[in-house]
Amino acid sequence: MNLRAGRATIKEVAAAAGVSTQTVSRVINERPDVSPETRQRVQDVIEKLGYRPSALARSLISQRSYTLGVVTAGLKYIGPSRTLSGITNAAEEAGYSLLLKELPRFDANNIVPLFEGLISHHVDGIIWAVPEVGENRNWLNELPLDLEIPIVYLTMEPQENITVVSVDNYLGGRLALAHLLEQGYRHIGHISGPLDWWEARQRMTGWKDGLGEAGFDYQDKYWVEGNWSSASGALAVEKLIAQYPDLDSIFVANDQMALSVMQVACQKGIRVPEDLGVVGFDNMPESAYFWPPLTTVQQDQYTVAKLAVEEIIKIIESGHQGLEPIEPKSIVLPPTLVIRQSSLRHKEVGQ
Amino acid sequence: MNLRAGRATIKEVAAAAGVSTQTVSRVINERPDVSPETRQRVQDVIEKLGYRPSALARSLISQRSYTLGVVTAGLKYIGPSRTLSGITNAAEEAGYSLLLKELPRFDANNIVPLFEGLISHHVDGIIWAVPEVGENRNWLNELPLDLEIPIVYLTMEPQENITVVSVDNYLGGRLALAHLLEQGYRHIGHISGPLDWWEARQRMTGWKDGLGEAGFDYQDKYWVEGNWSSASGALAVEKLIAQYPDLDSIFVANDQMALSVMQVACQKGIRVPEDLGVVGFDNMPESAYFWPPLTTVQQDQYTVAKLAVEEIIKIIESGHQGLEPIEPKSIVLPPTLVIRQSSLRHKEVGQ
DNA sequence: CTGAAAGCGCTAACAC
């Protein structure tokens, strides 16, 4: 293993090979206009000295860093980290490095120093992988339009003039509700995520609209707000049962809350799915091993991330080649329903 | 919001303020030797132009990037992402940026291009946050000793001459076993992680040694190997029950497998904890909401990460100040036992 | 095919 911490410079290589730095540059950039002998000689020296070109110096002169800024939040949760994993893989594949920042809170709004930090590192583009919560998109309107680097946003309401990649959470809500109806449930409650989250609102609206179309009129008592945590799910289901005694099934806005819903049911002697159908959202790996296995709406953050990286690189490269600027467009991916026992009152296990 | 993609240069600021670039440099670096009036004038221009110094150019000249390379793997799992979250926070606090790489597999061994990539970006140090699996530490021996940048390793067997920050997995195994014995269980099986993982071996050895000290002699049939996934946990427990009919409790090497162990028990009409005590490892947030709530060994990856960042920065700064090189030392953190119902045969719920 | 000169954006060392 020949590794030195960037000690050898192009100058030293040039001197050792008896050529100019120019020629060395040509060799490492695989330019055609070097004689085979010179090329070989230079390459030998490079090998011997363990020389590696400095990405920094290159970025400085070429005004191109092949680095993407990634802003995330809540990495300890499953969603954001799956997304980040998708980003690292796609970026690696495309030959881009990643500069990572994590917001301390989802609703952090003071993002100027963050942008400045990324820009000062000459990132070629930014992937904003923070879910839309509360006012945490307000700064979008203040963003100067002539910002020279592209930004791709994840997990937010699509808007004109920006590029958004997102999952169709509304559709997810509709899928969950349609499935419960089909299973013969008629008193379908909802435990939502915190409603300052865009995703939570979307899922809830999907459920509500589905109810409406099926001829049920929505009432406030059909619904309780949770905060995504298992702990909040336990509290929410207690409250929901109390305020809506006819309840025969629940669409829960994420799997972690669904987990505690089923635990509380078990404690109270309520049978799932016979007395209570449960559908979650996310399809985390453990969901198939809950008791009973959980029916849930699966969202593929990995694909979202991959598309976001591909899109931003497309924009970067086109901009760099002086092509027509690419029009911002939004990409919305459909989630899918994974059917397991927790919602199957009338059929055998699907899966 | 005044943001431009690094357009204004120090030169332009200098020209606009009618001073030399030097003076501007002094202002942005908060050097004392600038007159108040000049400073103010320069600062006004900086404000007006939205000027931000280029971190790249600075790194190049000062040979110091204030950037850490982070190598991780398996981000979609809870452990690595918790660790990464700890790293981002600690780095942010210390004013360091993060260049992130994710290995495609835990046992990836071809790490030279990865190192080269980080070094070419002039990172000041590297945090190797990949768990020790199989041969994936072999390259350590080949690493040149004169590598100029420090590396801190996470989650591996402490070694001479390198800095390791880790949790005491062996102790975790002992804690789990001691607790089960204390609860009156006498036939304590183990479902391990894959044994090419250092952590899995440590946890298993803790269990085994504990058994031995309590006067039980170890037999192969007391143990089955899993692969961390819930799916493997379900298979493993079936096998364990078959080959060890007297089994009255299990120490399971992570919470995800423990989850499916309890599901299988429930299906078979085996009562937890009356007929079968279960202790997990990790304390993932959902564990408190399993049915029954899971007793588990908690490891604090967040603190591990924080210590790792602090340690590497200490090494970097000392090296940069030409101080005595800091001796590599290992830090091992004790895990703690979180007691819940799944293992409480003789007492009331703790926690 | 190869080299010399200039410069990316910034700072260190030295003048005045």
Place this chain on the structure above:
DNA sequence: GTGTTAGCGCTTTCAG
């Protein structure tokens, strides 16, 4: 206090 010169490691002209 402030400006000048040099140069971090590299690539882009432009000569030859």
